Amino acid sequence: MNLVWLRNDLRLHDHPIFQYLVAQGECPGMAVVFILPQHWQQPTTEYPGLTRLGLAKARFLRACLIDVQRSLYQQNIRLSLLGGDPVSLLRDWYAQQPFHLHTSAAQAPEEEHWLNAIADFAPVSTYDTQTLFSPQQLAELLSTENWPDSYSAFGRWLDKHGLPVAAPLPPTILSADPLEAPLKAAVQWPDHQLHQVPFWAGRVPATTFHGGEDAGLRHLAAYLGRENAIRHYRDTRNQLCTAPLSQADNPYAGSRFASQLSPWLAWGALSVRKVWADIVHWESLHGASEHSSWLKKELLWREYFHWTLRLKGSALFRNPAPQPFADTRWQAWCEARTGYPVIDAGLRELIHTGFSSNRMRQWLASFFIHELKLDWRLGARFFEQHLIDADVASNWGNWAYIAGCGQDPRGGRCFNLNKQLERYDPHLTHLQQWLPELGSVTLSQVQQHQSSGPTLPLWPAPLPLPAAT
């Protein structure tokens, strides 16, 4: 039996595993499973109070699963949803009904550990489902000595070699036999329904993102087509607001400031090769521009972080040594009450929607590391809990970059919040969207509040910051 284990490749388009099984005529004997790791829902002692699935993130994942389940069902295939430890579940399953496992290649060390453990008792084939390039294309670089130590060096290497991004695979028809997939007979534990998995219950925050392949494909088509917002990407990508800004802030008011494709890319509901191909198609219609080139450049950042993690593994997380756990500062951060309005607004947005702009992520990480002086890994784990686009490589890679201990270490990136506010939110549009209780305050009042001047009456005073070292 062929068992397809979906993880962060929750789609049917451009999917090498399904493509392969169809080509081999193996679809009729195929079962498809998604396993929600039990520990994702449980707080760890290493990172106090944090889980791996905040509410917004859980909701996005749930929508992705419902969508892929529906698409498979339309092709007579049942997606089985299990919860628990992936290795133990698959071991028990294998004991009852041996299978050949087909799954995406590991990106993070945790996934590598799972796949290695499973390979001890079952045949495993892995596929590249998440990247623009294949390991064969990057073979020359894929050793710790040869891997470029900065994104710029990676970009130069790509320019020199002119690697083509493979076209997305053509659509596959999975024509399987009727719904009673072999899995049903083999599994002893109850078939988990989405609503029975405990974390799905409870209040979920509002977000403008809807998970799933179908929503992702529609979002991509609208971004490049009806909205045509790529036409100003380079000019607007640094804005803060997920909601449209007012005309005063933005000549493109009402138009999407960046692609906001990351949540679908992170869960594999959109294939990055499909995104790339559609941008190239847009260029063939409208002409390549600084905007379309810049968007592709950002996708190459994603690629760079992905392969860096694949190559360096857990070594990325060990640097520097952990700091002692600082309670007051951490608590204030978690409650979005640091007393720095810019930061508290960003944290509220992140916690409520599961998303924040790239600029805001940089401010938050810079503040956490360089002002609060907390261990960057704790901040990265906080993001991982909340972000609907949480992606181990991009998240930890960016945090390490800002901390100055990842790739391209140049002492870290530290942002001056008052200057940044003046530049990116001069009319306080974002700030007041997320902190409405501030009332009508001026930019200068907020700046003074954030720099030991008179404090705002309706917001807590800034936390005392540790002395600079």
Ligand SMILES: Cc1cc2nc3c(=O)[nH]c(=O)nc-3n(C[C@H](O)[C@H](O)[C@H](O)COP(=O)(O)OP(=O)(O)OC[C@H]3O[C@@H](n4cnc5c(N)ncnc54)[C@H](O)[C@@H]3O)c2cc1C
């Ligand atoms: C501290 C920090 C943590 C981050 N954590 C994540 C994360 O968990 N998951 C994630 O996908 N991105 C992460 N990013 C990168 C970036 O902020 C988001 O990809 C981007 O804001 C998503 O919005 P967008 O799709 O509109 O991006 P766009 O500006 O439209 O970019 C298009 C795509 O390029 C990729 N991309 C853009 N910027 C980056 C970048 N700096 N690094 C890697 N890929 C990039 C993303 O896939 C994105 O969807 C993080 C950045 C910082 C500073």
